[in-house]
Amino acid sequence: MNPTIKKMTEHVSVRDFKDQAITNEQKQALLMAAQSGSTSEFVQAFSIIEITDSKLRNELADITISSPHVKKADTFYVFVADLNRQAQILKAHDQNLDSLKNMESLIVSIVDTTIAAQSMAVAAESMDLGICYIGSLRNNIKRVAELLNLPKLTIPVFGMTVGVPKTKNQHKPRLPQNCQVATNSYNNHQFTDLANYDQVVHDYYANRKTNASDTNWSEKNLAIFKQIRRPEVASFLKEQGFTLA
Numbered sequence: 216m217n218p219t220i221k222k223m224t225e226h227v228s229v230r231d232f233k234d235q236a237i238t239n240e241q242k243q244a245l246l247m248a249a250q251s252g253s254t255s256e257f258v259q260a261f262s263i264i265e266i267t268d269s270k271l272r273n274e275l276a277d278i279t280i281s282s283p284h285v286k287k288a289d290t291f292y293v294f295v296a297d298l299n300r301q302a303q304i305l306k307a308h309d310q311n312l313d314s315l316k317n318m319e320s321l322i323v324s325i326v327d328t329t330i331a332a333q334s335m336a337v338a339a340e341s342m343d344l345g346i347c348y349i350g351s352l353r354n355n356i357k358r359v360a361e362l363l364n365l366p367k368l369t370i371p372v373f374g375m376t377v378g379v380p381k382t383k384n385q386h387k388p389r390l391p392q393n394c395q396v397a398t399n400s401y402n403n404h405q406f407t408d409l410a411n412y413d414q415v416v417h418d419y420y421a422n423r424k425t426n427a428s429d430t431n432w433s434e435k436n437l438a439i440f441k442q443i444r445r446p447e448v449a450s451f452l453k454e455q456g457f458t459l460a
């Protein structure tokens with residue numbers, strides 16, 4: 216296993232950071248890595264907003280489930296799916312914006328944004344920095360958009376904290392490959408045979424050093440998905456100009 220892959224397999228989200236700044240060179244490297252990923256048809260449909268204003272950081276943090284570590288991390292970026300540049304280009308050529316508003320363009324912009332973020336995450340961990348995605352910004356996605364002055368056809372998809380790790384959780388065991396990887400066609404039986412994995416995840420949660428609990432992977436997913444989550448995201452997307460069709 217080469218050092219890059221070894222680092223990737225050791226990934227854990229970090230929620231406890233040292234009171235230590237990351238350097239400007241490190242930040243530049245993170246941003247360059249984020250900008251260097253693949254991008255659908257070279258559209259580069261994302262923007263990254265660093266939050267340096269402490270009042271704004273606190274307001275954003277209070278929207279999330281992760282307020283203490285969002286406030287404490289040295290650096291906090293918000294990743295924005297962004298078709299506004301394309302909108303300006305089309306408008307300048309008297310074109311309508313219909314092609315930017317459909318579901319296909321929405322997927323393109325969210326995928327581009329996610330590739331950029333994960334490229335940053337891998338770069339951060341290669342420098343022994345820790346990261347945590349902050350999707351709970353979408354607890355109040357409309358307010359986040361207001362706070363960041365986001366124009367139409369943009370979406371604050373998630374934040375990412377970056378800092379020097381103080382403590383780290385144990386690595387969470389991933390699905391066994393036979394539950395997630397197949398050849399030539401989807402294997403329903405294999406992919407939903409979760410009993411062994413539930414036991415592995417149960418043991419992980421029972422034995423971990425902090426926040427030990429009596430649960431497993433299926434139970435966690437049941438708790439997450441037994442109710443509709445953040446239904447207001449759809450109306451926000453419509454307000455931002457997307458048709459969802």
Ligand SMILES: Cc1cc2nc3c(=O)[nH]c(=O)nc-3n(C[C@H](O)[C@H](O)[C@H](O)COP(=O)(O)O)c2cc1C
Pocket residue numbers: 226227228229230279280281347348349350351352373384386387
């Ligand atoms: C899109 C996305 C959003 C996430 N949002 C949050 C969040 O708001 N707060 C948090 O503490 N962790 C968040 N996480 C981290 C996940 O909880 C974490 O990746 C998952 O539990 C697996 O643990 P690991 O990253 O330590 O392996 C998020 C992860 C992703 C990919």
